[in-house]
Amino acid sequence: MKKLRIGIFGLRRGLDYLDAVQMNGFEVTSVCDADETRLAEAKKRLPDAAVYTDPEAFLNHPTDAVFLANFFHEHAPWAVRFLEKGVHVLSECASNATMAQGVRLVRAAEKSGAVYMLAENYPFMLFNREMKRVYEGGTLGKALYAEGEYNHPFDIYNEDNVRVLRTYTSHWRNWLPRTYYITHSLAPLMYATGAFPVRVSALPVFAPDPADAPVSNRCGDKAAVITTLNSDGSVFKVTGCAAFGAHGNSYRLCCEKGQIENLRGMGDKVMLRYNGWQVPAGLEETNFYLPSPDDMDPAVLEKFGHGGGDYFVMKYFYEAVANGAPVPFNVYFATAMASVAILAHRSILAGGQPFPVPDLRLEADRARYENDELTPFPAGPHDIPAVPCCSDPSYAPSAQQLEKYRGIVGEEMFNK
Ligand SMILES: NC(=O)c1ccc[n+]([C@@H]2O[C@H](COP(=O)([O-])OP(=O)(O)OC[C@H]3O[C@@H](n4cnc5c(N)ncnc54)[C@H](O)[C@@H]3O)[C@@H](O)[C@H]2O)c1
Incomplete structure (x- = not known):
């Protein structure tokens, strides 16, 4: 090599x-x-x-x-x-x-x-690779509907979390709209099915942090529920980055003849089900199993967890650079997801209104957005961006929250 x-x-x-x-x-x-x-x-x-x-x-x-x-x-x-x-x-x-x-x-x-x-790693989780393998095998028929949930709550009273992840007031995590961190919920569905979103709409779950939390979080939403209509006529429902109680990622792909999903709270196990009259030879109507990857050394799998997400990202990148192999997530795939993230937030701010997702392979669609610099992230310590990051534009952390946050991160980081 x-x-x-x-x-x-x-x-x-x-x-x-x-x-x-x-x-x-x-x-x-x-x-x-x-x-x-x-x-x-x-x-x-x-x-x-x-x-x-x-x-x-x-x-x-x-x-x-x-x-x-x-x-x-x-x-x-x-x-x-x-x-x-x-x-x-x-x-x-x-x-x-x-x-x-x-x-x-x-x-x-x-x-x-x-x-x-x-560098999107979630499509390479064991159950997501299995979802793609089964879908491409054709026994499920065409995709009709899919769900992707990336749910990553963290203990906001844990001072180390606050110090490390929300280091200073203008840090991106303090201004992150819930729709923006969308790749972990959306990419596995796009990768498995080959579908690209063409229209998006979204609704927020507004549930601000408690008044005594030591935070400087400008977004009071705990999740965004985003729907996309896709190039193949299917519909996806994804969460962006959610913070419901109990951490986990789950994906479900529903097709004409059956469906496959990973099982919440059961590690990498999947459930694959078929219509009773369309069960493929060698399978049951309902199948529960732990996928056994044949594309990876078990020792490597053990080391990287989640089916080796980071390992596969780097492997594919190397093969593309060294040998000209196609990349799984090229610039069109990546920017399509970013467009969904950005436009889903606009949909939230517009009460759930749908927005067309541009096809950035087309010059006409590029021209429409080439000067659209709107951002919810501040340019510096005292900047308040024109686009609010929260579904409630009037939301701001309370004086009590800010005082506690200042106590954890210190004066210099508080003013940064
Ligand atoms: N795929 C995954 O599972 C996964 C997990 C964690 C993070 N991420 C992504 O990785 C990225 C980084 O995340 P993070 O948690 O490490 O963020 P972070 O904000 O904690 O760290 C970013 C680092 O970059 C440095 N940096 C940024 N701009 C710089 C500049 N102009 N000059 C010098 N240093 C600079 C900062 O000092 C900081 O150490 C994000 O995009 C995040 O979404 C992905």
Whole structure:
């Protein structure tokens, strides 16, 4: 396997990928982060890598590829700049945080000779790979309806969580609309079926944090319930990033002859059911089982969990870069999901009104959005974006919440 050089930008999520990077033909030769603690950890684990705090300097370090794990809403501008330099880009989600960024990203990826891939890992969870395998086998017939739920509550009274994940007042997690973190619920359904959303509408679940919570959360929603009408006539219902009680991800794909879903609270097990009159030979009407992957060494599976999501992301990225293989989540796939995320939020703010999802392969659709820079993320500490991140535009954290948040993160981070 030919070794390729990769740089990593953003060393919280970025360092999670080290094993997957190193097992899949890449050598980390440069890293970048402004956070001294994260840099110190990187230096320990990667003593030979060049270390940067300034991404402008990092951009000029010679490399074959870059992994963008910087702030959620700042991937696209860096992806464009790396693509312009001919560097292969693997980007964390979301691919873009504004519609205009999505247009620029698609144009840059088309112009560049380099590969662009979204680092979406949930479609590679064991049960999601099984959902795709069964669907492609054809026994279920055509997809009609599917559900995707990414449910990730966290203990807001846990001070370490607050300090690490919501580091300072203008940090993206404090301004994240519930629809924006959509890839983990939507991508597995698109990947399994090949369907692309063409229309979206959404409703919020408004349930703000308790008054004594130590938070600076500008979004009082706990979930968004998003529906998409798709290119194949099917309908998806997905949550974006939800925070219902009890963590978990669940997916359900309903087709003409039957359906497959992973079972909530039962690990990687799936349930596959058929109409009584359309049961394929060798199967029962109702089948419960733990999928056994034949595409992965069990030791690797054990190491990565969830069916090896991060491992597969890096494996496919390497194969695309080194051997020209097609990527599972190209720039059109990635930006389609970002469009759903952004337009679902607009739908919420418009009382559930449906919005067409542009096809960014088409110049006419690009032209419609190329100047649409609307964002719910603040440009700096005292900026209040024109687009509210919450379904209730008047919502803001209470004075009591802010005082407690200040006590945890400290004065400097509170004012950042
Ligand atoms: N797929 C998954 O399972 C998964 C899991 C976690 C995070 N993520 C994604 O990974 C990305 C990063 O998430 P995170 O939790 O690590 O975010 P984070 O905000 O905690 O960390 C981002 C890091 O990037 C650094 N950074 C950003 N901009 C910089 C700049 N201009 N100069 C120097 N350093 C800069 C920050 O200092 C910080 O250490 C997000 O897009 C998130 O959605 C994905």
